[in-house]
Amino acid sequence: MDFTITDDQRAFVDTVRKVCQKEFMPRAIQYLDGTWPAENMKRLGDIGVLGMSIPEEYGGSGMGTLDCVLVLEEIGKVCYVTAMGALGEVGAQSRIIAAYAPESIKKKILPRVASGEAMLAICMTEPDAGTDVPNYRTNCEIKGGKVILNGAKTLISRADIAEMFVVFTRVNGVAGAEGIGCVLVPGGIEGLSYNAAYHTMGGENLSDVRFDNIELPLENLIIKDNGMKRLLSAFNVQRCLNPAICLGISEGALEESIKYMRQRKAFGKSIGEFQGMRWKAADMMIQIEAGRGLLYRAAVSGKQFPDPTLAAMAKIYCNEMSIRVTSEAVQVHGGYGFTDEFPVSRFFRGTRYGSLGGGTTETLRNLVSRKLVDQMDLASGVMGLGYF
Ligand SMILES: Cc1cc2nc3c(=O)[nH]c(=O)nc-3n(C[C@H](O)[C@H](O)[C@H](O)COP(=O)(O)OP(=O)(O)OC[C@H]3O[C@@H](n4cnc5c(N)ncnc54)[C@H](O)[C@@H]3O)c2cc1C
Structure with missing residues (x-):
C-alpha cells in the first residue's frame, strides 16, 4: 500500500490551493443563504477539477480517488458549500454514469460535466426511507420499449440546476434490494418537478423532487436489477x-x-x-x-x-x-x-x-x-x- 504524494499531485493541489485561498475564501460567507457558488464552480471547471473523475475520452482527466481527496480537502478548508458543489461532480454520480451508461449518454453529458457547464444531481433519499434503500418506493415500469418513472425523493442537492438526475429506483415493482436499479433523468423533462423546500445549517438549499409518469428511452435505465x-x-x-x-x-x-x-x-x-x-x-x-x-x-x-x-x-x-x-x-x-x-x-x-x-x-x-x-x-x- 503506497500513498506517496507525487510531484504532479503536489503541483495540482498547489494550483487549487492558490485559487481557494485567494478567490474562494473571501467569497465563502456569501453562500450561507443558499446562493449557488456559480463563479467558484466555473473556476473549478476551468482549472480541471470538475473532470477529475471523468475518463480522458470524455473530456476529463481520469484521476484516482486520492487525487480527488487531496483537492476536496483544499476546497473544504475554505468553503464547505463549494466543496459540496465539487463533490457532486467528482463523486458518485459522474462515476456511475462513466461506469454504467451507454456510449451515447456518456458522450453527451460527461464533457459538459468536466467543463463545469452541466451539473448532476443524485436522487436516493425518499420521504419515508433514506438509509433503508431496500424499501425505496420510487418505481419504473418497462413498457413497450420505454421506461415510465414515478416516485418522490427528498433532501436533494442542486435539483434546481441539474442537467441530469441519477435516480435510484425500483424496477418493475420487484421488492427488496434485488429490485433496485438506476435510471438517468434529464433535467427539464415533462413530469419532473422540484421545490427548494429546506435551508440547511451548512448554507445550501435542498429540494423535494417528484417524478410523475416520466417517459424515458430504455437506454436511460442503466442498471435494471440487483443494482444496489x-x-x-x-x-x-x-x-x-x-x-x-x-x-x-x-x-x-x-x-x-x-x-x-x-x-x-x-x-x-x-x-x-x-x-x-x-x-x-x-x-x-x-x-x-x-x-x-x-x-x-x-x-x-x-x-x-x-x-x-x-x-x-x-x-x-x-x-x-x-x-x-x-x-x-x-x-x-x-x-x-x-x-x-x-x-x-x-x-x-x-x-x-x-x-x-x-x-x-x-x-x-x-x-x-x-x-x-x-x-x-x-x-x-x-x-x-x-x-x-
Ligand atoms: C446537506 C445534505 C445534502 C444531501 N444531499 C442529498 C442528495 O443530493 N441526494 C440524496 O439522495 N440525499 C441527499 N441527502 C440526504 C442524506 O443522504 C440522508 O439524510 C441520509 O442518507 C440519511 O437518511 P435519512 O435522513 O432518511 O435518515 P434515516 O435513514 O431515517 O436515519 C435516521 C437515523 O437512524 C439511523 N439508522 C437508520 N438505520 C439504522 C440502522 N440499521 N442501524 C443503526 N442506525 C440506523 C441513522 O443512522 C440516523 O441516525 C442530503 C442530506 C444533507 C444533510
Whole structure:
C-alpha cells in the first residue's frame, strides 16, 4: 500500500490551493443563504477539477480517488458549500454514469460535466426511507420499449440546476434490494418537478423532487436489477470524498485557531502562550493526522473502487473528528467564534453534514462490525497486522 504524494499531485493541489485561498475564501460567507457558488464552480471547471473523475475520452482527466481527496480537502478548508458543489461532480454520480451508461449518454453529458457547464444531481433519499434503500418506493415500469418513472425523493442537492438526475429506483415493482436499479433523468423533462423546500445549517438549499409518469428511452435505465451492490460500491468513492471535506474543514479550523492564538492577547500575553490553548492546537493536529492516515490509505485501496471497510472507517473517524476539532476552534476564538466574524462558526456548521450524508456513521459502524464480528478469521490472525 503506497500513498506517496507525487510531484504532479503536489503541483495540482498547489494550483487549487492558490485559487481557494485567494478567490474562494473571501467569497465563502456569501453562500450561507443558499446562493449557488456559480463563479467558484466555473473556476473549478476551468482549472480541471470538475473532470477529475471523468475518463480522458470524455473530456476529463481520469484521476484516482486520492487525487480527488487531496483537492476536496483544499476546497473544504475554505468553503464547505463549494466543496459540496465539487463533490457532486467528482463523486458518485459522474462515476456511475462513466461506469454504467451507454456510449451515447456518456458522450453527451460527461464533457459538459468536466467543463463545469452541466451539473448532476443524485436522487436516493425518499420521504419515508433514506438509509433503508431496500424499501425505496420510487418505481419504473418497462413498457413497450420505454421506461415510465414515478416516485418522490427528498433532501436533494442542486435539483434546481441539474442537467441530469441519477435516480435510484425500483424496477418493475420487484421488492427488496434485488429490485433496485438506476435510471438517468434529464433535467427539464415533462413530469419532473422540484421545490427548494429546506435551508440547511451548512448554507445550501435542498429540494423535494417528484417524478410523475416520466417517459424515458430504455437506454436511460442503466442498471435494471440487483443494482444496489454495484451502485453502493461506486459509493465507496463518495465515502472517501465526504471525509476529505471534513478533513479539509478541520485543517482550516486549526489554521484559523493558530492565527487567532498568536494575535489575541489576554493577561498581557498572546493566548497561544497559555498551555490550555497550546494543547488544544496539539490535540487538533494529532486528530487531523490520524484522520489523514486512515483516509489516504482507504483512498488507494481496492481495484475499481476503495475497500468498503477501510472507506467506512475513514469516513466515521473524519466525520466525528471534524466536529470535535471545529468545536475546539470555536472555543479558541471565545465569543467571536460563535459569530460570523470568523470562519470557524461556519466550519463547525459545515462538518455536521459529514456523518449524515454518504452513509450515516451508524450504518457504517454496522458495516465495520459485520466484517469484524461475523467474518473475521481468527485462525489466520488477521488482527496481527490489521489491514497491512
Ligand atoms: C446537506 C445534505 C445534502 C444531501 N444531499 C442529498 C442528495 O443530493 N441526494 C440524496 O439522495 N440525499 C441527499 N441527502 C440526504 C442524506 O443522504 C440522508 O439524510 C441520509 O442518507 C440519511 O437518511 P435519512 O435522513 O432518511 O435518515 P434515516 O435513514 O431515517 O436515519 C435516521 C437515523 O437512524 C439511523 N439508522 C437508520 N438505520 C439504522 C440502522 N440499521 N442501524 C443503526 N442506525 C440506523 C441513522 O443512522 C440516523 O441516525 C442530503 C442530506 C444533507 C444533510
